[in-house]
Amino acid sequence: MLVGISGRYQIDWGKKMRVALDAMGSDNNPIPDVEGGVLAARESGSTLLFVGDEQAIRSELKKHKTTGLNLEIVPASQAITMTDIPSIAAKEKGDSSMHVGMRLVKDGLADAFMTAGNTGVAYATAMLYTLKRIPGVKRPALSVIFKIANQPVIFLDMGANADSKAEWLVQFAIMGQIYAEKSLGLSNPRVGLLSNGEEAEKGTQAVRDAGEILQHLSINFVGNVEPKEVLSGRADVVVSDGFTGNILLKTFEASTRYLSRIIRDEITGGVFSSLGGLLIRPAMKRVKKKIDTDEIGGAPLLGVDGVVIIGHGSSDAYAVKNAIHQAHCAVQGKIIEAIRDGLQKAANEENVIALQAGGII
Amino acid sequence: MLVGISGRYQIDWGKKMRVALDAMGSDNNPIPDVEGGVLAARESGSTLLFVGDEQAIRSELKKHKTTGLNLEIVPASQAITMTDIPSIAAKEKGDSSMHVGMRLVKDGLADAFMTAGNTGVAYATAMLYTLKRIPGVKRPALSVIFKIANQPVIFLDMGANADSKAEWLVQFAIMGQIYAEKSLGLSNPRVGLLSNGEEAEKGTQAVRDAGEILQHLSINFVGNVEPKEVLSGRADVVVSDGFTGNILLKTFEASTRYLSRIIRDEITGGVFSSLGGLLIRPAMKRVKKKIDTDEIGGAPLLGVDGVVIIGHGSSDAYAVKNAIHQAHCAVQGKIIEAIRDGLQKAANEENVIALQAGGII
Numbered sequence: 012m013l014v015g016i017s018g019r020y021q022i023d024w025g026k027k028m029r030v031a032l033d034a035m036g037s038d039n040n041p042i043p044d045v046e047g048g049v050l051a052a053r054e055s056g057s058t059l060l061f062v063g064d065e066q067a068i069r070s071e072l073k074k075h076k077t078t079g080l081n082l083e084i085v086p087a088s089q090a091i092t093m094t095d096i097p098s099i100a101a102k103e104k105g106d107s108s109m110h111v112g113m114r115l116v117k118d119g120l121a122d123a124f125m126t127a128g129n130t131g132v133a134y135a136t137a138m139l140y141t142l143k144r145i146p147g148v149k150r151p152a153l154s155v156i157f158k159i160a161n162q163p164v165i166f167l168d169m170g171a172n173a174d175s176k177a178e179w180l181v182q183f184a185i186m187g188q189i190y191a192e193k194s195l196g197l198s199n200p201r202v203g204l205l206s207n208g209e210e211a212e213k214g215t216q217a218v219r220d221a222g223e224i225l226q227h228l229s230i231n232f233v234g235n236v237e238p239k240e241v242l243s244g245r246a247d248v249v250v251s252d253g254f255t256g257n258i259l260l261k262t263f264e265a266s267t268r269y270l271s272r273i274i275r276d277e278i279t280g281g282v283f284s285s286l287g288g289l290l291i292r293p294a295m296k297r298v299k300k301k302i303d304t305d306e307i308g309g310a311p312l313l314g315v316d317g318v319v320i321i322g323h324g325s326s327d328a329y330a331v332k333n334a335i336h337q338a339h340c341a342v343q344g345k346i347i348e349a350i351r352d353g354l355q356k357a358a359n360e361e362n363v364i365a366l367q368a369g370g371i372i
Numbered sequence: 373m374l375v376g377i378s379g380r381y382q383i384d385w386g387k388k389m390r391v392a393l394d395a396m397g398s399d400n401n402p403i404p405d406v407e408g409g410v411l412a413a414r415e416s417g418s419t420l421l422f423v424g425d426e427q428a429i430r431s432e433l434k435k436h437k438t439t440g441l442n443l444e445i446v447p448a449s450q451a452i453t454m455t456d457i458p459s460i461a462a463k464e465k466g467d468s469s470m471h472v473g474m475r476l477v478k479d480g481l482a483d484a485f486m487t488a489g490n491t492g493v494a495y496a497t498a499m500l501y502t503l504k505r506i507p508g509v510k511r512p513a514l515s516v517i518f519k520i521a522n523q524p525v526i527f528l529d530m531g532a533n534a535d536s537k538a539e540w541l542v543q544f545a546i547m548g549q550i551y552a553e554k555s556l557g558l559s560n561p562r563v564g565l566l567s568n569g570e571e572a573e574k575g576t577q578a579v580r581d582a583g584e585i586l587q588h589l590s591i592n593f594v595g596n597v598e599p600k601e602v603l604s605g606r607a608d609v610v611v612s613d614g615f616t617g618n619i620l621l622k623t624f625e626a627s628t629r630y631l632s633r634i635i636r637d638e639i640t641g642g643v644f645s646s647l648g649g650l651l652i653r654p655a656m657k658r659v660k661k662k663i664d665t666d667e668i669g670g671a672p673l674l675g676v677d678g679v680v681i682i683g684h685g686s687s688d689a690y691a692v693k694n695a696i697h698q699a700h701c702a703v704q705g706k707i708i709e710a711i712r713d714g715l716q717k718a719a720n721e722e723n724v725i726a727l728q729a730g731g732i733i
Contacts, residue, residue: 170568173575173577173579174577205619207614207615207619207622213534214615216534216535218534237622237626238623239622239625239629241626242626253568254568254579255615255616255619257568258619258620258623259623261568261600262620264600265598265602266599266603266627269604269628270627270628270632270659271631273659274655274659277655277658281655283651283654284651284652284654284655286651287649287653287655288651288652290647290651291638291639291648291652292648293642293645294641295635298635301634
């Protein structure tokens with residue numbers, strides 16, 4: 012059932028399904044979105060439902076060979092932009108391609124929805140107006156998936172919940188663990204709490220309280236992880252509040268760019284080093300590829316009652332295709348049901364612990 | 373009065389003073405500590421008070437030319453280790469070199485104290501048992517100073533206060549701004565709040581509330597800064613809670629190490645790239661030096677009632693010397709008085725704003 016992590020190599024799509032795709036999502040929409048959908052339809056045999064401006068989608072589709080593919084167009088009169096404010100756009104753009112695409116999932120007309128559009132608007136549209144939360148979920152979380160040491164690592168929350176309570180962090184941990192197992196295909200994934208020290212007493216009050224609960228649940232909780240441990244792959248699931256998670260992500264991106272800039276400046280500063288720079292250019296290209304995330308291309312919005320995969324705004328057609336592959340993995344892993352059951356199980360375990368602590372059982 | 377930022381070049385020490393030095397501080401104590409003190413005494417003409425194990429200090433001093441230097445030894449029977457737990461060691465090691473050194477400042481026998489020892493213990497010893505807080509300070513902050521684009525940038529809090537209230541963040545901003553101006557010699561330093569977006573509505577509740585207050589104070593507040601802006605030098609003072617600040621710092625360190633490792637692996641993977649790697653080696657050494665912090669060597673513990681400079685545990689003698697230079701800058705910038713006055717001024721400004729908001733004036 013598990014189909015593993017996608018890439019530019021031949022990937023296993025598993026069973027055919029219906030995926031709604033936001034044609035108006037990426038920065039260069041609808042070009043990479045439509046091409047990515049066509050590629051995915053060709054490789055998977057699945058039905059792709061392109062949601063958005065019908066004329067634009069039609070004229071984009073003409074550029075590709077689509078004979079024999081299962082493609083449908085679902086018109087939506089509005090589009091979300093990257094500068095749209097989530098609370099406002101989610102509420103007022105009721106016929107946006109995001110809104111319409113998520114409704115298809117809600118109504119059972121599609122198995123999953125993929126967008127490379129505005130993450131905040133996707134979050135608000137899903138949570139408040141269309142799919143709503145899986146019963147039992149306190150707050151859905153945004154995730155990103157990186158490859159570290161050739162293994163996928165899922166990070167959540169990456170920005171939806173700046174101030175996160177301990178009980179939300181616990182749910183992020185459970186949802187991330189389920190996604191890692193059911194969709195990324197990792198067995199017994201290790202769950203770590205991002206903190207400023209390995210010791211259990213390190214971290215904010217919320218982190219310390221969450222750690223206390225997590226160590227009693229039947230998940231593979233490896234305790235607090237510092238950034239250096241995150242980057243050496245000590246955990247498969249890295250949990251944090253949305254503020255710190257977003258700072259971690261942005262600091263990683265900014266640091267690698269900062270270091271690359273310094274290296275380039277120093278290398279181009281002399282004759283020998285410039286020659287050396289030419290010789291290492293292919294190696295540096297491989298480095299850049301290793302750091303880029305497009306091999307994964309998309310990560311789930313976890314906790315909403317339907318499979319939603321969000322890709323980078325800068326996605327190219329391959330990244331869109333890979334995000335659609337993620338959607339296939341999530342649907343086949345039955346993650347919605349698994350999250351519902353997993354949260355229920357954890358709540359039961361917490362109840363047992365509370366009763367034991369109270370001396371009742 | 374301002375003597376600028378120190379380095380391995382000739383530095384301006386300003387007036388002579390008395391600096392207490394923790395001889396038992398660094399990972400390799402007392403070797404780099406004592407040598408750094410000797411170097412500083414020679415360059416500055418100041419009096420260095422070596423605090424710690426008298427025998428160990430004496431035998432270490434014999435390795436150096438000390439004729440004509442103003443050196444004193446102040447015995448302390450206990451030493452702090454890197455594994456000491458702050459709350460316990462600060463309380464129970466009343467004759468530690470940190471405790472004794474800070475007492476010298478408290479009693480007016482030294483103008484400043486420098487240690488490359490356990491930061492947490494230094495914080496607790498200063499705040500709870502020796503120097504205590506400057507009147508008006510809610511929480512002292514740990515800082516670090518990086519050079520970004522050849523300019524010093526001070527970051528605080530870096531780990532002392534995991535959960536920080538908005539009013540603490542405001543005080544960190546004021547203390548950092550005063551240190552940047554009076555001790556680092558920056559004119560009208562730009563103060564930024566670390567956040568996950570530039571917009572004022574981004575961030576935790578504490579960040580948003582602090583931003584609201586800071587924009588009304590008479591400091592050069594540039595608003596929220598994201599990690600990429602921090603690393604492009606958009607602010608001279610970067611303010612955050614201790615948890616996020618520590619994660620930022622550790623993610624930066626981990627990311628640069630991660631990238632360096634990937635680059636090394638890729639470069640050594642082929643003949644041409646290996647040759648290229650040899651040719652760029654001097655350039656890469658300059659890159660490493662740029663990222664290292666020992667040109668700054670030490671950062672202040674801000675908010676305690678006396679000048680305390682904390683260096684890396686891994687400090688060599690140059691880093692210790694530079695940290696002692698930081699102490700000179702801080703004393704000559706009269707930062708303790710400046711912080712006391714600055715916080716008072718800010719409190720008055722906040723009162724005026726509150727009265728105006730209430731329609732009273």
